[in-house]
Amino acid sequence: MLTIPPGLDPDLLRSFVLIAEGGSFTRAAQAVGRTQSAVSMQIRRLEDILGQPLLLRGTRGVEPTQHGHWLLERARRLLALHDEIHATFRQPAVAGSVRLGSPDDYAIRWLPAILARFAASHPAVQVEVTCAPSNELVERLEDGELDLTLISEGNEPLGARPRWLWRGPLFWVGTEEVARRRPLPIALANGGCSWRKAAVAALDAADLPWRMAYTAASLSGSLAVALAGLAVTVAMPAPLPEGLRVLGAAEGLPVLPEFGIGLLRGPGTPVSEALSRHIEEGFALEAGFEARLRA
Structure with a gap:
Protein backbone atom coordinates (compact mmCIF):
# COMPACT_ATOMS: atom_id res chain seq x y z
CA MET A 1 0.00 0.00 0.00
CA GLN A 91 -6.03 38.85 -4.03
CA PRO A 92 -8.00 41.17 -6.31
CA ALA A 93 -6.41 41.60 -9.72
CA VAL A 94 -4.02 44.54 -9.69
CA ALA A 95 -3.06 46.15 -12.97
CA GLY A 96 -1.44 49.37 -14.08
CA SER A 97 1.95 50.97 -13.49
CA VAL A 98 3.91 52.14 -10.47
CA ARG A 99 6.94 54.43 -10.28
CA LEU A 100 9.60 53.41 -7.77
CA GLY A 101 12.69 55.36 -6.80
CA SER A 102 15.84 53.95 -5.24
CA PRO A 103 19.46 54.94 -4.69
CA ASP A 104 21.76 52.84 -6.89
CA ASP A 105 23.30 51.04 -3.93
CA TYR A 106 19.97 49.71 -2.66
CA ALA A 107 18.70 48.87 -6.14
CA ILE A 108 21.58 46.44 -6.65
CA ARG A 109 21.46 44.98 -3.15
CA TRP A 110 17.73 44.50 -2.55
CA LEU A 111 15.52 45.18 -5.56
CA PRO A 112 16.24 42.20 -7.86
CA ALA A 113 14.62 39.62 -5.55
CA ILE A 114 11.81 41.97 -4.51
CA LEU A 115 10.87 42.92 -8.07
CA ALA A 116 11.06 39.31 -9.24
CA ARG A 117 8.58 38.20 -6.56
CA PHE A 118 6.33 41.17 -7.31
CA ALA A 119 6.31 40.43 -11.05
CA ALA A 120 5.44 36.80 -10.38
CA SER A 121 2.42 37.68 -8.23
CA HIS A 122 1.34 40.82 -10.16
CA PRO A 123 2.09 40.10 -13.83
CA ALA A 124 -0.25 42.88 -15.04
CA VAL A 125 1.72 45.63 -13.26
CA GLN A 126 4.48 47.61 -14.96
CA VAL A 127 7.18 48.91 -12.62
CA GLU A 128 9.24 51.94 -13.59
CA VAL A 129 12.44 52.27 -11.53
CA THR A 130 14.37 55.52 -11.18
CA CYS A 131 17.82 55.45 -9.59
CA ALA A 132 19.17 58.69 -8.13
CA PRO A 133 20.54 60.09 -4.85
CA SER A 134 18.06 60.15 -1.97
CA ASN A 135 17.65 63.94 -1.94
CA GLU A 136 16.70 63.96 -5.64
CA LEU A 137 14.27 61.09 -5.15
CA VAL A 138 12.52 62.95 -2.32
CA GLU A 139 12.05 65.96 -4.61
CA ARG A 140 10.62 63.77 -7.37
CA LEU A 141 8.21 62.14 -4.95
CA GLU A 142 7.03 65.53 -3.71
CA ASP A 143 6.60 66.70 -7.34
CA GLY A 144 4.42 63.68 -8.12
CA GLU A 145 6.98 62.05 -10.41
CA LEU A 146 7.28 58.94 -8.18
CA ASP A 147 4.74 56.85 -6.29
CA LEU A 148 7.18 55.58 -3.65
CA THR A 149 10.90 55.63 -3.05
CA LEU A 150 13.65 54.16 -0.91
CA ILE A 151 15.80 56.74 0.87
CA SER A 152 18.78 56.88 3.21
CA GLU A 153 18.17 58.13 6.72
CA GLY A 154 18.83 61.85 7.00
CA ASN A 155 17.06 62.71 3.74
CA GLU A 156 13.47 62.42 4.92
CA PRO A 157 11.44 65.65 4.57
CA LEU A 158 10.47 67.56 7.69
CA GLY A 159 7.38 65.98 9.23
CA ALA A 160 7.52 62.90 6.98
CA ARG A 161 7.11 59.45 8.51
CA PRO A 162 9.04 56.93 6.44
CA ARG A 163 8.49 53.24 6.92
CA TRP A 164 11.93 52.22 8.25
CA LEU A 165 12.88 48.95 6.57
CA TRP A 166 16.44 48.28 7.70
CA ARG A 167 19.03 49.54 10.15
CA GLY A 168 22.66 48.53 10.35
CA PRO A 169 26.23 49.75 10.53
CA LEU A 170 28.39 51.42 7.94
CA PHE A 171 31.90 50.10 7.34
CA TRP A 172 35.14 51.49 5.99
CA VAL A 173 36.16 49.44 2.97
CA GLY A 174 39.44 49.28 1.09
CA THR A 175 42.94 47.94 1.60
CA GLU A 176 45.13 48.13 4.70
CA GLU A 177 47.94 49.93 2.88
CA VAL A 178 45.69 52.76 1.68
CA ALA A 179 43.92 53.00 5.06
CA ARG A 180 47.23 53.88 6.77
CA ARG A 181 48.00 56.84 4.50
CA ARG A 182 47.76 60.33 5.98
CA PRO A 183 45.94 62.35 5.00
CA LEU A 184 43.51 59.52 4.40
CA PRO A 185 42.30 59.44 0.77
CA ILE A 186 38.54 58.80 0.65
CA ALA A 187 36.08 58.19 -2.19
CA LEU A 188 32.47 59.11 -1.48
CA ALA A 189 29.36 60.48 -3.14
CA ASN A 190 28.38 64.13 -3.51
CA GLY A 191 27.88 66.56 -0.65
CA GLY A 192 24.24 65.65 -0.01
CA CYS A 193 24.98 61.98 0.69
CA SER A 194 24.27 60.93 4.30
CA TRP A 195 27.09 58.35 4.16
CA ARG A 196 29.52 61.12 3.21
CA LYS A 197 28.32 63.32 6.06
CA ALA A 198 28.70 60.45 8.54
CA ALA A 199 32.20 59.56 7.32
CA VAL A 200 33.47 63.14 7.35
CA ALA A 201 31.98 63.76 10.81
CA ALA A 202 33.65 60.61 12.19
CA LEU A 203 37.04 61.54 10.73
CA ASP A 204 36.84 65.11 12.03
CA ALA A 205 35.73 63.92 15.48
CA ALA A 206 38.75 61.59 15.58
CA ASP A 207 41.01 64.47 14.45
CA LEU A 208 42.22 62.28 11.58
CA PRO A 209 43.50 64.19 8.51
CA TRP A 210 41.77 63.25 5.25
CA ARG A 211 41.33 64.39 1.68
CA MET A 212 38.53 63.78 -0.79
CA ALA A 213 40.39 61.83 -3.47
CA TYR A 214 37.37 60.96 -5.63
CA THR A 215 33.68 61.75 -5.83
CA ALA A 216 31.54 58.97 -7.27
CA ALA A 217 27.82 58.97 -8.08
CA SER A 218 27.27 55.47 -6.69
CA LEU A 219 28.78 52.83 -4.44
CA SER A 220 30.02 50.84 -7.44
CA GLY A 221 32.09 53.85 -8.53
CA SER A 222 33.58 54.27 -5.06
CA LEU A 223 34.40 50.55 -4.86
CA ALA A 224 36.15 50.75 -8.22
CA VAL A 225 38.38 53.53 -6.87
CA ALA A 226 39.07 51.49 -3.74
CA LEU A 227 39.93 48.43 -5.85
CA ALA A 228 42.43 50.54 -7.75
CA GLY A 229 44.20 51.27 -4.45
CA LEU A 230 43.50 55.01 -4.66
CA ALA A 231 41.21 55.55 -1.67
CA VAL A 232 39.04 53.94 0.98
CA THR A 233 35.26 54.24 0.89
CA VAL A 234 32.19 53.49 2.98
CA ALA A 235 29.75 50.61 2.45
CA MET A 236 26.94 48.76 4.16
CA PRO A 237 27.03 45.03 5.02
CA ALA A 238 27.23 43.17 1.71
CA PRO A 239 29.59 40.84 -0.12
CA LEU A 240 32.68 42.79 -1.20
CA PRO A 241 34.65 42.46 -4.44
CA GLU A 242 37.77 40.34 -4.15
CA GLY A 243 40.67 42.49 -3.04
CA LEU A 244 38.67 44.67 -0.63
CA ARG A 245 37.96 44.12 3.04
CA VAL A 246 36.30 45.80 5.98
CA LEU A 247 38.64 48.19 7.80
CA GLY A 248 38.47 49.61 11.30
CA ALA A 249 40.34 50.41 14.49
CA ALA A 250 43.31 48.22 13.55
CA GLU A 251 43.98 50.60 10.66
CA GLY A 252 43.38 53.67 12.80
CA LEU A 253 39.92 54.42 11.39
CA PRO A 254 37.05 55.68 13.57
CA VAL A 255 33.80 53.80 14.12
CA LEU A 256 31.01 54.81 11.75
CA PRO A 257 27.40 55.21 12.92
CA GLU A 258 24.46 53.03 12.04
CA PHE A 259 22.09 54.21 9.35
CA GLY A 260 18.58 53.37 8.22
CA ILE A 261 16.86 52.70 4.92
CA GLY A 262 13.33 54.04 4.71
CA LEU A 263 10.38 53.87 2.34
CA LEU A 264 8.48 57.06 1.50
CA ARG A 265 5.10 56.82 -0.20
CA GLY A 266 3.02 59.31 -2.13
CA PRO A 267 -0.77 59.16 -2.46
CA GLY A 268 -1.66 55.47 -2.21
CA THR A 269 -3.05 53.42 -5.08
CA PRO A 270 -3.78 49.67 -5.16
CA VAL A 271 -0.69 49.17 -7.30
CA SER A 272 1.68 51.22 -5.13
CA GLU A 273 0.29 49.66 -1.94
CA ALA A 274 0.90 46.18 -3.38
CA LEU A 275 4.50 47.03 -4.27
CA SER A 276 5.00 48.66 -0.87
CA ARG A 277 3.99 45.42 0.86
CA HIS A 278 6.41 43.41 -1.27
CA ILE A 279 9.25 45.82 -0.47
CA GLU A 280 8.57 45.60 3.27
CA GLU A 281 8.38 41.80 3.12
CA GLY A 282 11.59 41.64 1.08
CA PHE A 283 13.52 43.66 3.62
CA ALA A 284 12.03 41.59 6.45
CA LEU A 285 13.37 38.41 4.82
CA GLU A 286 16.85 39.97 4.84
CA ALA A 287 16.67 40.95 8.51
CA GLY A 288 19.39 38.47 9.51
CA PHE A 289 21.78 39.22 6.65
CA GLU A 290 24.07 41.63 8.49
CA ALA A 291 24.38 39.31 11.50
CA ARG A 292 25.27 36.36 9.27
CA LEU A 293 27.76 38.41 7.28
CA ARG A 294 29.54 39.72 10.35
CA ALA A 295 29.66 36.21 11.81
Whole structure:
Protein backbone atom coordinates (compact mmCIF):
# COMPACT_ATOMS: atom_id res chain seq x y z
CA MET A 1 0.00 0.00 0.00
CA LEU A 2 1.27 3.46 -0.91
CA THR A 3 2.22 5.52 2.14
CA ILE A 4 1.61 9.25 1.74
CA PRO A 5 4.06 11.34 3.78
CA PRO A 6 2.61 14.07 6.00
CA GLY A 7 2.23 17.46 4.35
CA LEU A 8 4.48 20.39 5.18
CA ASP A 9 2.53 23.32 6.58
CA PRO A 10 3.80 26.56 4.96
CA ASP A 11 3.44 28.27 8.34
CA LEU A 12 6.00 25.85 9.81
CA LEU A 13 8.38 26.47 6.94
CA ARG A 14 7.94 30.25 7.18
CA SER A 15 8.84 30.27 10.87
CA PHE A 16 11.83 28.02 10.18
CA VAL A 17 13.11 30.34 7.40
CA LEU A 18 12.73 33.44 9.56
CA ILE A 19 14.66 31.83 12.42
CA ALA A 20 17.38 30.40 10.17
CA GLU A 21 17.91 33.73 8.41
CA GLY A 22 17.62 35.97 11.45
CA GLY A 23 19.30 33.73 14.02
CA SER A 24 16.60 34.43 16.60
CA PHE A 25 13.36 32.81 17.78
CA THR A 26 12.28 36.15 19.26
CA ARG A 27 12.53 38.12 15.99
CA ALA A 28 10.81 35.32 14.09
CA ALA A 29 7.94 35.28 16.60
CA GLN A 30 7.51 39.03 16.21
CA ALA A 31 7.48 38.73 12.41
CA VAL A 32 4.73 36.06 12.33
CA GLY A 33 2.72 37.52 15.23
CA ARG A 34 3.12 34.53 17.57
CA THR A 35 4.67 33.96 20.97
CA GLN A 36 8.19 32.60 21.17
CA SER A 37 6.93 29.37 22.73
CA ALA A 38 4.45 28.90 19.87
CA VAL A 39 7.24 29.31 17.31
CA SER A 40 9.41 26.86 19.24
CA MET A 41 6.56 24.33 19.09
CA GLN A 42 6.31 24.88 15.32
CA ILE A 43 9.99 24.03 14.88
CA ARG A 44 9.64 20.92 17.05
CA ARG A 45 6.65 19.86 14.93
CA LEU A 46 8.65 20.39 11.72
CA GLU A 47 11.58 18.40 13.08
CA ASP A 48 9.22 15.60 14.11
CA ILE A 49 7.75 15.47 10.59
CA LEU A 50 11.16 15.41 8.90
CA GLY A 51 12.90 13.30 11.52
CA GLN A 52 16.01 15.45 11.74
CA PRO A 53 17.21 18.36 13.93
CA LEU A 54 17.08 21.58 11.91
CA LEU A 55 18.34 24.32 14.25
CA LEU A 56 21.03 24.54 16.93
CA ARG A 57 21.79 27.28 19.44
CA GLY A 58 25.41 28.37 19.09
CA THR A 59 27.70 31.18 20.19
CA ARG A 60 26.38 33.37 17.36
CA GLY A 61 22.71 32.65 18.03
CA VAL A 62 20.51 30.07 16.35
CA GLU A 63 22.06 28.40 13.30
CA PRO A 64 20.80 25.74 10.88
CA THR A 65 22.18 22.23 11.10
CA GLN A 66 23.45 20.49 7.98
CA HIS A 67 19.90 19.29 7.27
CA GLY A 68 18.64 22.77 8.11
CA HIS A 69 20.85 24.38 5.46
CA TRP A 70 19.56 21.89 2.89
CA LEU A 71 15.96 22.66 3.85
CA LEU A 72 16.45 26.45 3.95
CA GLU A 73 17.23 26.78 0.25
CA ARG A 74 14.22 24.67 -0.76
CA ALA A 75 11.87 26.21 1.79
CA ARG A 76 12.54 29.66 0.32
CA ARG A 77 11.53 28.44 -3.14
CA LEU A 78 8.49 26.59 -1.84
CA LEU A 79 7.25 29.62 0.11
CA ALA A 80 7.76 31.91 -2.88
CA LEU A 81 5.64 29.57 -5.02
CA HIS A 82 3.04 29.25 -2.25
CA ASP A 83 2.76 33.03 -1.92
CA GLU A 84 2.53 33.46 -5.68
CA ILE A 85 -0.34 30.97 -5.93
CA HIS A 86 -2.12 32.51 -2.97
CA ALA A 87 -1.76 36.04 -4.33
CA THR A 88 -2.93 35.07 -7.79
CA PHE A 89 -6.16 33.40 -6.67
CA ARG A 90 -7.06 35.26 -3.48
CA GLN A 91 -6.03 38.85 -4.03
CA PRO A 92 -8.00 41.17 -6.31
CA ALA A 93 -6.41 41.60 -9.72
CA VAL A 94 -4.02 44.54 -9.69
CA ALA A 95 -3.06 46.15 -12.97
CA GLY A 96 -1.44 49.37 -14.08
CA SER A 97 1.95 50.97 -13.49
CA VAL A 98 3.91 52.14 -10.47
CA ARG A 99 6.94 54.43 -10.28
CA LEU A 100 9.60 53.41 -7.77
CA GLY A 101 12.69 55.36 -6.80
CA SER A 102 15.84 53.95 -5.24
CA PRO A 103 19.46 54.94 -4.69
CA ASP A 104 21.76 52.84 -6.89
CA ASP A 105 23.30 51.04 -3.93
CA TYR A 106 19.97 49.71 -2.66
CA ALA A 107 18.70 48.87 -6.14
CA ILE A 108 21.58 46.44 -6.65
CA ARG A 109 21.46 44.98 -3.15
CA TRP A 110 17.73 44.50 -2.55
CA LEU A 111 15.52 45.18 -5.56
CA PRO A 112 16.24 42.20 -7.86
CA ALA A 113 14.62 39.62 -5.55
CA ILE A 114 11.81 41.97 -4.51
CA LEU A 115 10.87 42.92 -8.07
CA ALA A 116 11.06 39.31 -9.24
CA ARG A 117 8.58 38.20 -6.56
CA PHE A 118 6.33 41.17 -7.31
CA ALA A 119 6.31 40.43 -11.05
CA ALA A 120 5.44 36.80 -10.38
CA SER A 121 2.42 37.68 -8.23
CA HIS A 122 1.34 40.82 -10.16
CA PRO A 123 2.09 40.10 -13.83
CA ALA A 124 -0.25 42.88 -15.04
CA VAL A 125 1.72 45.63 -13.26
CA GLN A 126 4.48 47.61 -14.96
CA VAL A 127 7.18 48.91 -12.62
CA GLU A 128 9.24 51.94 -13.59
CA VAL A 129 12.44 52.27 -11.53
CA THR A 130 14.37 55.52 -11.18
CA CYS A 131 17.82 55.45 -9.59
CA ALA A 132 19.17 58.69 -8.13
CA PRO A 133 20.54 60.09 -4.85
CA SER A 134 18.06 60.15 -1.97
CA ASN A 135 17.65 63.94 -1.94
CA GLU A 136 16.70 63.96 -5.64
CA LEU A 137 14.27 61.09 -5.15
CA VAL A 138 12.52 62.95 -2.32
CA GLU A 139 12.05 65.96 -4.61
CA ARG A 140 10.62 63.77 -7.37
CA LEU A 141 8.21 62.14 -4.95
CA GLU A 142 7.03 65.53 -3.71
CA ASP A 143 6.60 66.70 -7.34
CA GLY A 144 4.42 63.68 -8.12
CA GLU A 145 6.98 62.05 -10.41
CA LEU A 146 7.28 58.94 -8.18
CA ASP A 147 4.74 56.85 -6.29
CA LEU A 148 7.18 55.58 -3.65
CA THR A 149 10.90 55.63 -3.05
CA LEU A 150 13.65 54.16 -0.91
CA ILE A 151 15.80 56.74 0.87
CA SER A 152 18.78 56.88 3.21
CA GLU A 153 18.17 58.13 6.72
CA GLY A 154 18.83 61.85 7.00
CA ASN A 155 17.06 62.71 3.74
CA GLU A 156 13.47 62.42 4.92
CA PRO A 157 11.44 65.65 4.57
CA LEU A 158 10.47 67.56 7.69
CA GLY A 159 7.38 65.98 9.23
CA ALA A 160 7.52 62.90 6.98
CA ARG A 161 7.11 59.45 8.51
CA PRO A 162 9.04 56.93 6.44
CA ARG A 163 8.49 53.24 6.92
CA TRP A 164 11.93 52.22 8.25
CA LEU A 165 12.88 48.95 6.57
CA TRP A 166 16.44 48.28 7.70
CA ARG A 167 19.03 49.54 10.15
CA GLY A 168 22.66 48.53 10.35
CA PRO A 169 26.23 49.75 10.53
CA LEU A 170 28.39 51.42 7.94
CA PHE A 171 31.90 50.10 7.34
CA TRP A 172 35.14 51.49 5.99
CA VAL A 173 36.16 49.44 2.97
CA GLY A 174 39.44 49.28 1.09
CA THR A 175 42.94 47.94 1.60
CA GLU A 176 45.13 48.13 4.70
CA GLU A 177 47.94 49.93 2.88
CA VAL A 178 45.69 52.76 1.68
CA ALA A 179 43.92 53.00 5.06
CA ARG A 180 47.23 53.88 6.77
CA ARG A 181 48.00 56.84 4.50
CA ARG A 182 47.76 60.33 5.98
CA PRO A 183 45.94 62.35 5.00
CA LEU A 184 43.51 59.52 4.40
CA PRO A 185 42.30 59.44 0.77
CA ILE A 186 38.54 58.80 0.65
CA ALA A 187 36.08 58.19 -2.19
CA LEU A 188 32.47 59.11 -1.48
CA ALA A 189 29.36 60.48 -3.14
CA ASN A 190 28.38 64.13 -3.51
CA GLY A 191 27.88 66.56 -0.65
CA GLY A 192 24.24 65.65 -0.01
CA CYS A 193 24.98 61.98 0.69
CA SER A 194 24.27 60.93 4.30
CA TRP A 195 27.09 58.35 4.16
CA ARG A 196 29.52 61.12 3.21
CA LYS A 197 28.32 63.32 6.06
CA ALA A 198 28.70 60.45 8.54
CA ALA A 199 32.20 59.56 7.32
CA VAL A 200 33.47 63.14 7.35
CA ALA A 201 31.98 63.76 10.81
CA ALA A 202 33.65 60.61 12.19
CA LEU A 203 37.04 61.54 10.73
CA ASP A 204 36.84 65.11 12.03
CA ALA A 205 35.73 63.92 15.48
CA ALA A 206 38.75 61.59 15.58
CA ASP A 207 41.01 64.47 14.45
CA LEU A 208 42.22 62.28 11.58
CA PRO A 209 43.50 64.19 8.51
CA TRP A 210 41.77 63.25 5.25
CA ARG A 211 41.33 64.39 1.68
CA MET A 212 38.53 63.78 -0.79
CA ALA A 213 40.39 61.83 -3.47
CA TYR A 214 37.37 60.96 -5.63
CA THR A 215 33.68 61.75 -5.83
CA ALA A 216 31.54 58.97 -7.27
CA ALA A 217 27.82 58.97 -8.08
CA SER A 218 27.27 55.47 -6.69
CA LEU A 219 28.78 52.83 -4.44
CA SER A 220 30.02 50.84 -7.44
CA GLY A 221 32.09 53.85 -8.53
CA SER A 222 33.58 54.27 -5.06
CA LEU A 223 34.40 50.55 -4.86
CA ALA A 224 36.15 50.75 -8.22
CA VAL A 225 38.38 53.53 -6.87
CA ALA A 226 39.07 51.49 -3.74
CA LEU A 227 39.93 48.43 -5.85
CA ALA A 228 42.43 50.54 -7.75
CA GLY A 229 44.20 51.27 -4.45
CA LEU A 230 43.50 55.01 -4.66
CA ALA A 231 41.21 55.55 -1.67
CA VAL A 232 39.04 53.94 0.98
CA THR A 233 35.26 54.24 0.89
CA VAL A 234 32.19 53.49 2.98
CA ALA A 235 29.75 50.61 2.45
CA MET A 236 26.94 48.76 4.16
CA PRO A 237 27.03 45.03 5.02
CA ALA A 238 27.23 43.17 1.71
CA PRO A 239 29.59 40.84 -0.12
CA LEU A 240 32.68 42.79 -1.20
CA PRO A 241 34.65 42.46 -4.44
CA GLU A 242 37.77 40.34 -4.15
CA GLY A 243 40.67 42.49 -3.04
CA LEU A 244 38.67 44.67 -0.63
CA ARG A 245 37.96 44.12 3.04
CA VAL A 246 36.30 45.80 5.98
CA LEU A 247 38.64 48.19 7.80
CA GLY A 248 38.47 49.61 11.30
CA ALA A 249 40.34 50.41 14.49
CA ALA A 250 43.31 48.22 13.55
CA GLU A 251 43.98 50.60 10.66
CA GLY A 252 43.38 53.67 12.80
CA LEU A 253 39.92 54.42 11.39
CA PRO A 254 37.05 55.68 13.57
CA VAL A 255 33.80 53.80 14.12
CA LEU A 256 31.01 54.81 11.75
CA PRO A 257 27.40 55.21 12.92
CA GLU A 258 24.46 53.03 12.04
CA PHE A 259 22.09 54.21 9.35
CA GLY A 260 18.58 53.37 8.22
CA ILE A 261 16.86 52.70 4.92
CA GLY A 262 13.33 54.04 4.71
CA LEU A 263 10.38 53.87 2.34
CA LEU A 264 8.48 57.06 1.50
CA ARG A 265 5.10 56.82 -0.20
CA GLY A 266 3.02 59.31 -2.13
CA PRO A 267 -0.77 59.16 -2.46
CA GLY A 268 -1.66 55.47 -2.21
CA THR A 269 -3.05 53.42 -5.08
CA PRO A 270 -3.78 49.67 -5.16
CA VAL A 271 -0.69 49.17 -7.30
CA SER A 272 1.68 51.22 -5.13
CA GLU A 273 0.29 49.66 -1.94
CA ALA A 274 0.90 46.18 -3.38
CA LEU A 275 4.50 47.03 -4.27
CA SER A 276 5.00 48.66 -0.87
CA ARG A 277 3.99 45.42 0.86
CA HIS A 278 6.41 43.41 -1.27
CA ILE A 279 9.25 45.82 -0.47
CA GLU A 280 8.57 45.60 3.27
CA GLU A 281 8.38 41.80 3.12
CA GLY A 282 11.59 41.64 1.08
CA PHE A 283 13.52 43.66 3.62
CA ALA A 284 12.03 41.59 6.45
CA LEU A 285 13.37 38.41 4.82
CA GLU A 286 16.85 39.97 4.84
CA ALA A 287 16.67 40.95 8.51
CA GLY A 288 19.39 38.47 9.51
CA PHE A 289 21.78 39.22 6.65
CA GLU A 290 24.07 41.63 8.49
CA ALA A 291 24.38 39.31 11.50
CA ARG A 292 25.27 36.36 9.27
CA LEU A 293 27.76 38.41 7.28
CA ARG A 294 29.54 39.72 10.35
CA ALA A 295 29.66 36.21 11.81
